[in-house]
Amino acid sequence: MRQLRHIDADAAHGRLTFARDTGFHGEVKRRVHAYFERTGLSERDSPRMYLKTAVLLLWFGASYALLVFGAATLWQGALLSLSLGLAMAGIGCAIQHDANHGAYSRRAAVNRVMGMTLDMLGASSYLWRFKHNLAHHTYTNLAGADDDINFVPFARLSPAQPRLRLHHLQQFYMWALYWFLFPKWNFVDDFKTLKQGRISGHQFPRPRGALLVQLIAGKLLFIAWAFGVPLLFHSWWVVLLFYATTSLVLGTALAVVFMLAHCVEEAEFPELPETARLPRSWAVHQVQTTVDFARGNRLLTWYVGGLNFQIEHHLFPHICHVHYPRIAEIVQGACVEFGVRYTAHASFIGALASHWRWLRRMGQPLATASAVVAATGV
Numbered sequence: 001m002r003q004l005r006h007i008d009a010d011a012a013h014g015r016l017t018f019a020r021d022t023g024f025h026g027e028v029k030r031r032v033h034a035y036f037e038r039t040g041l042s043e044r045d046s047p048r049m050y051l052k053t054a055v056l057l058l059w060f061g062a063s064y065a066l067l068v069f070g071a072a073t074l075w076q077g078a079l080l081s082l083s084l085g086l087a088m089a090g091i092g093c094a095i096q097h098d099a100n101h102g103a104y105s106r107r108a109a110v111n112r113v114m115g116m117t118l119d120m121l122g123a124s125s126y127l128w129r130f131k132h133n134l135a136h137h138t139y140t141n142l143a144g145a146d147d148d149i150n151f152v153p154f155a156r157l158s159p160a161q162p163r164l165r166l167h168h169l170q171q172f173y174m175w176a177l178y179w180f181l182f183p184k185w186n187f188v189d190d191f192k193t194l195k196q197g198r199i200s201g202h203q204f205p206r207p208r209g210a211l212l213v214q215l216i217a218g219k220l221l222f223i224a225w226a227f228g229v230p231l232l233f234h235s236w237w238v239v240l241l242f243y244a245t246t247s248l249v250l251g252t253a254l255a256v257v258f259m260l261a262h263c264v265e266e267a268e269f270p271e272l273p274e275t276a277r278l279p280r281s282w283a284v285h286q287v288q289t290t291v292d293f294a295r296g297n298r299l300l301t302w303y304v305g306g307l308n309f310q311i312e313h314h315l316f317p318h319i320c321h322v323h324y325p326r327i328a329e330i331v332q333g334a335c336v337e338f339g340v341r342y343t344a345h346a347s348f349i350g351a352l353a354s355h356w357r358w359l360r361r362m363g364q365p366l367a368t369a370s371a372v373v374a375a376t377g378v
């Protein structure tokens with residue numbers, strides 16, 4: 001994390017900057033910290049988080065063991081790989097995400113160990129911290145700087161990205177692309193990023209020593225449990241089939257959680273100004289490029305690690321997600337007072353429909369940034 005802070009500081013002094021805070025960020029931080037002082041709650045190390053960790057890891061272990069050692073028919077295998085994919089998505093959203101943000105525990109070692117659950121799933125937690133914590137969380141929805149909205153050339157998620165003819169069908173085929181997210185992450189993206197030494201134009205220090213060992217060990221461990229052990233008991237096509245079905249479930253779940261928070265009609269996609277200075281402060285930028293969804297759905301909130309409270313996550317990524325529902329009341333109140341547009345979809349289906357319409361709109365020839373502003377009135 002020492003190196004990450006170093007990179008954060010570099011980014012803050014990099015070419016892209018935000019306008020100064022005019023009071024909103026300072027006030028919302030003051031109110032949230034006052035909430036923790038008043039209630040005596042800890043921002044991290046929540047017992048609910050430890051319980052959730054146990055439940056998700058047991059769900060993962062049981063699904064895997066039954067799939068590899070217990071499934072007797074293809075249908076049983078299909079259901080268990082569905083269960084395995086959902087458990088892995090739960091770990092991705094609700095354990096490693098907090099841990100790699102430093103939001104799981106006040107002890108760095110606990111965050112590091114729980115963050116390794118991402119390595120266990122075959123993706124480097126070291127690289128994710130740069131890709132997600134720096135590129136996505138700082139430059140949210142800025143095409144060219146936020147790697148998480150970069151599906152070029154297969155899809156167009158921002159008006160600032162080039163449009164190809166095939167994009168007019170992207171609201172249909174995008175779902176198939178989500179299938180390949182996880183295998184691509186496992187076997188292509190991490191290695192490509194390591195080779196390039198850059199993420200969306202931002203340099204990062206290549207891992208050395210223990211960090212490099214962790215990255216390689218994570219990949220080997222994943223290959224061992226996902227392919228090695230199952231191949232001892234099943235034929236290669238059965239192993240590949242269930243890797244594919246698990247990847248479909250996992251990739252779709254992770255992509256949908258991300259897309260509903262950032263790639264919907266209500267989220268802004270500001271253009272990069274020539275001055276390299278954005279007109280809004282960082283905190284206002286975060287609120288306007290992010291949308292909450294299904295905040296009243298407690299089961300969904302539990303499962304997606306509070307990422308349906310994505311506005312709160314972007315403003316307070318170092319606070320454990322179990323607190324987001326209460327923090328949301330404070331954030332929303334401050335937004336009203338400071339005139340910052342705060343958007344939340346009431347339901348999951350409503351957010352999903354908005355994501356669909358956004359994909360369809362971005363596939364149209366006239367979907368430039370100014371046309372979108374005119375259409376949405378934002």
Ligand SMILES: [Zn+2]
Nearest residue numbers: 101132313317
């Ligand atoms: Zn995050």
